[in-house]
Amino acid sequence: MARFRHVSRAAQSRTETPAGTSLPLLAIESVDHEARGVAHIDGKVAFIDGALTGETVRARIYKHRPSYDQGETVEVVRAGASRVVPVCPHFGVCGGCNMQHADPAAQVAFKQRILEDNLQRIGRVRAEVMLPAIQGPAWGYRHRARLSVRLVQKKGGVLVGFHERNSSFVAQMSSCRILPAAVSLLIEPLRELVSGLSLSDRLPQIEVAVGELATVLVFRVLQALTPQDEQALRAFADRHGVQVWLQTKGPDTARRFHPLEAPELDYRLPEFGLRFPFGPSEFTQVNPHVNRVLVRRAMRLLAPRPGERVADLFCGLGNFSLPIAACGADVVGVEGSAILVRRAAENAALNGLAARCRFEVADLFQATPQTLAALGPLDAMLIDPPRDGAVEVVKAIGAAGPQRIVYVSCNPSTLARDAQILVHQHGYRLRSAGVANMFPHTAHVESIALFTR
Numbered sequence: 023m024a025r026f027r028h029v030s031r032a033a034q035s036r037t038e039t040p041a042g043t044s045l046p047l048l049a050i051e052s053v054d055h056e057a058r059g060v061a062h063i064d065g066k067v068a069f070i071d072g073a074l075t076g077e078t079v080r081a082r083i084y085k086h087r088p089s090y091d092q093g094e095t096v097e098v099v100r101a102g103a104s105r106v107v108p109v110c111p112h113f114g115v116c117g118g119c120n121m122q123h124a125d126p127a128a129q130v131a132f133k134q135r136i137l138e139d140n141l142q143r144i145g146r147v148r149a150e151v152m153l154p155a156i157q158g159p160a161w162g163y164r165h166r167a168r169l170s171v172r173l174v175q176k177k178g179g180v181l182v183g184f185h186e187r188n189s190s191f192v193a194q195m196s197s198c199r200i201l202p203a204a205v206s207l208l209i210e211p212l213r214e215l216v217s218g219l220s221l222s223d224r225l226p227q228i229e230v231a232v233g234e235l236a237t238v239l240v241f242r243v244l245q246a247l248t249p250q251d252e253q254a255l256r257a258f259a260d261r262h263g264v265q266v267w268l269q270t271k272g273p274d275t276a277r278r279f280h281p282l283e284a285p286e287l288d289y290r291l292p293e294f295g296l297r298f299p300f301g302p303s304e305f306t307q308v309n310p311h312v313n314r315v316l317v318r319r320a321m322r323l324l325a326p327r328p329g330e331r332v333a334d335l336f337c338g339l340g341n342f343s344l345p346i347a348a349c350g351a352d353v354v355g356v357e358g359s360a361i362l363v364r365r366a367a368e369n370a371a372l373n374g375l376a377a378r379c380r381f382e383v384a385d386l387f388q389a390t391p392q393t394l395a396a397l398g399p400l401d402a403m404l405i406d407p408p409r410d411g412a413v414e415v416v417k418a419i420g421a422a423g424p425q426r427i428v429y430v431s432c433n434p435s436t437l438a439r440d441a442q443i444l445v446h447q448h449g450y451r452l453r454s455a456g457v458a459n460m461f462p463h464t465a466h467v468e469s470i471a472l473f474t475r
Contacts, residue, residue, distance in 0.1 A: 045080040045081060045082055045096060045097070046063055046080065046083070047078065047079075047080055047099065048061035048062075048063070048070060048073070048079055048081055049077075049078055050070065050073045050074060050075055050076065050077045050078070050079060050102075051075070052075050053073075053074060053075050053132060054069060055467075056120075057465035058073070059071075059072070059073025059074060059075070059077065059079070059095070061073070061081075063083075066089070066090060066091060067089070067090045067091070068081070068083070068092070068093055069091070069092050069093070070092075070095055071092075071093070071094040071095060071120070071188075072094060072095035072114065072123060073095045074104055074105055074123065074124055074128075075102060076103070077098060077099075077100060077101060077105070078098075078099040079095045079096075079097060079099060080095070080096055080097040080099060081093035081094060081095050081096060082094055082096050104124050104125050104127075104128035105124065106122075106123065106125045107123075108122035108123050109122060109199055110122060110197075110199045110200075111197075112183075112193055112195050112197075112198075114187070115186055115187065115193050115194070116183065116184050116185075116186065116187065116193040116195060116198075117184055117186055117187035117188065117189070117193070118183075118184035118193075118198065118200065118464075119200060119464055120187065120463075120464060120465060121463050121464060122463045126157075126462065129459070129462065130155045130157065130457065130459055132465075133155070133457045133459065133465075134152065134456070134457050136434055136465075136467050137434045137455065137456075137467060137469050140434040140438040141434070141438045141452070141455065143438070144435055144439055144442070145437075145438035145440075145441040145442040145445070146442055146446065147438070147441050147446075147452050149452050149453070149454055149455035150451065150452065150453050150454060152454070152455060152456055153454050153455065153456025154456060155456060155457050155458070156312055156315045156456070156457070156458035156459065156470075157312070157315075157459045158309060158311035158312040158459065158462075159311055159462075160462045160463070161199050161462075162199070162201065162202045162203055163200060163311060163312070164200045164201050164309065165202065165230075165231070165232040165233075165289075165306075165308055165309070165310055166229075166231055166232070166306060166307075166308040167201060167205075167308070168227055168228075168230070169182055169183060169184070169209075169227060169229075169230060170182075170183065170184065170185060170192045170226065171192070171212075171216055171225050171226055171227055171228060172226075173216075173223040177194060178194075179217050180213045180216045180217045180222055181194055181195075181213070182209055182213050182216065182228065183198070183209065184198070195209055196209060196210055197209060200462070201230070202232055202237075205230055205232065208262060208264070211258070212228065212239075215258050218254055219247075219251045219254060220247075220248045220251055221243060221245050221247070221251065224243065224244040224245045225242065225243055225244070226242055226244070227242045228240065228241055228242070229269070229276075229302060229303065231287055231300075231306075233286070233288050233289060233300075234288055234289060234290055235285040235288070236265055236284060236285045236286065237263070237264045237265065238264065238265045238266075238287055238302040239259075239264055239266055239267065240268070240269050240276050240302050240303065241255070241267070241268055241269065242269045243269070243270060247268075252279075255279060255280060256280045259280045259281065260280075260281075265278065265280070265281065265284050266279045266280050267279055267302055269303070273303035274303065274361065276301070276302055276303045286299050287300050287301065287302060288300065289306060289310050291314060291317055291344075291345060292314075293317075293318055294317075294344070294345045294348045295348065295373075296344050296345065296348060296369075296373050297369075298340065298369050299365075299368070299369065299372070300365065301361075301365070304365060305338055305339070305362065306338075306339070306341070307341070307460065308460065308461070309461070312458055312459060312460050312468075313341070313460075315458070316458045316460075316468075317341065317342060317345050320342055320404060320428050320470060321345050321346070321349060323426075323428050323454065323470070323472040324402050324404055324426060324428045324472075325402075325426065326346045326349040326350065326353075326401075326402060327349065327351060328350030328351065329350075329351075330351040330352070330402060331352050331353075331354070331398060331399060331400050331401055332346050332351045332353045332354075332400065332401060332402045332403065332424075333354050333355075333356065333397050333400050333403045333404070333424070334346060334353055334355040334356070334403075334404045334406070335355075335356050335386055335403065335404065335405045335406070335407070335415055336356070336357060336405065336406045336408070336412070337355030337356060337357045337362075337363075337381065337406070338357060338362050338366065338406070339362050339365040339369055340355060340365075340366035340369045340379070340381075341406075342404050342406060342430075343355040343366060343370070343379060343381070344369060344370060344373055344375055344379070346404070347370065347375040347378040347379050350378075351401075351402075352378050352380075353378060353379050353380070354379075354380045354381070354382065354397050354398070355380070355381045355382070356381075356382050356383075356384050356397070357381070357382075357383065357386075358383065358384065358385050358386060358387075359383070360383045363381045363383045366379075366381045367379070367381050386407070386412065386414065386415055387414055388414060389412075389415045389418045390414075390418050394418045394419065394420075394423075395420075395422070399422070401424055401425060402424045402425065402426040402427070402428075403423075403424045403427045403428075404428045404429075404430070405428070405430070406429075406430040407431070407436075408432065409432055409433040409436065410433075410436060411431070411433060411436025411439060411440050412436075412440055413436070413439060413440055413443070416440045416443045416444050416448070417443060423448065423475070425475050426472070426473070426474050427450065427473040427474075428470065428471070428472055428473075429441075429470070429471045429472075429473065430470050431468070431469045432460075432467075432468050433467075434467045434469055437469060437471065441473070444473050445473070450473040450474065450475055451473065451475070452471060452472075454471065454472045455469060455471040455472070456470060457469045458470060
C-alpha cells in the first residue's frame, strides 16, 4: 500500500467528508481531459485529482454537485503501471503541474487520446495519419511564466510562486522544476527582495521571460517606488544577472528599469537561420525547444515553395511567417495586435525577408469571405489561433480556398469544431494530426493538423 503524500491544503480546507467517516475506496476507470481520475460513487461520477487509470485509491470528496462529485487522492491502495514518484516537493499543493505522478510516456499518450477523442466526438472526423508526438525536455522548459506575489503574514511573509491547485492562494514554494534552473533559484531571493520593499503588499505579480542571452523580470507595481526600493531592485538585478522591468498598468506599460543597457530578449530558429527579438510582454511560446520542432513540422506539412503565396493567420511576431518566407514563398501575415504586427515586420527586416513578407492588422474573429478574399489568391494557409479557435476564419473559406491548410491549436475542442467545418462543409480531408508536448506535466494539449483538398 502506497500513501499519496501530496494533498492540496486548499482541498483539505474544503473537504465535506465528516470527521470520523471512512474515505471511499474508488476504482479509477479512466482519466478525463483535465487529467483527473474518473470513478463512480453509488452510480454518480466522481472526478479525482491525482488518480490514474486502473488504480484503486481512497479519496477525500471536497465538492458535491447534483450530477458529479470532485475529490482528491489521499491514499493509493493499488498503483497503476504508469505511476511515478513526483519529482517536485510542491506537487499536489502547487497548481502549476497536475500530471507529475504519471510517467512522461503516459502523459503523451493521454494527450494523443484527448486529441483523437475530440476530433471524433466533436468534429466527427478522423485523421488519416496520426503523427508521432513532438517532445522536448521534461524539466526546465518553461521560459515564460507569471509568478504571483502575496504578502501573507500568517504564512511567514511574502510568497512568490504559482497558485495552489483549485485555489486563488499562492503556494509556498522554494523552487520550481519546470522553470529554468537559474530562474528557479531566484524564488527565495525574490521573496527576500519583495519583503524589503515599501510596496510589498502592492506588488501582485512578476512576469518571467527568458531569451537566448537575457532573463527579464517584470515587476507589476501598484504604487510608486521609493529611492530605497529602486536601490534594492538595482542591486538584485546586478547580483543575479537579470534585467528588471516595471509595469504600472497593462502589459503595454512595461518599461526597462535596470540595467538600461543590456542584451535584448530573443529566441532562435537555427534550422532556418532566424532570430526573433521580442518584448517581455509580447506573446511567444513558453517552450522554445518544442517550438523549434513544431515549426519544422509545420513547414514540412505546409510545404511552402518559391512562387507560392501563403497566409499566416494569427501570425503574432512571425514565428511561422518568417520560416515560410525562408522557404521561398511570399507570405501575408494577419494579426489582431498592432504591436505584434509591428514586431513581425521588424523581425522580417532583421532577417532579410521583408521583400517576401507583408503584415496586416485585422480582427480575425470577425473574418468574412470578403476579408479573406482581400488577401488575394492563396496556395496554402497556416492558422495558429488562441484557445477560442478560428471558427469565423474557417467558415469564411470558400471554394477558392487554399489547397493546403496547417492548423496549429492550443485547444483540441476548438480544433475539432473547426475541423468539422473544414471537412464536412468545405470538402477538405484531414490528412494528419498529432500532439506537441508544449507543457510537460500538465493536461494542456497542443496539436497540429494538416487539411488538404
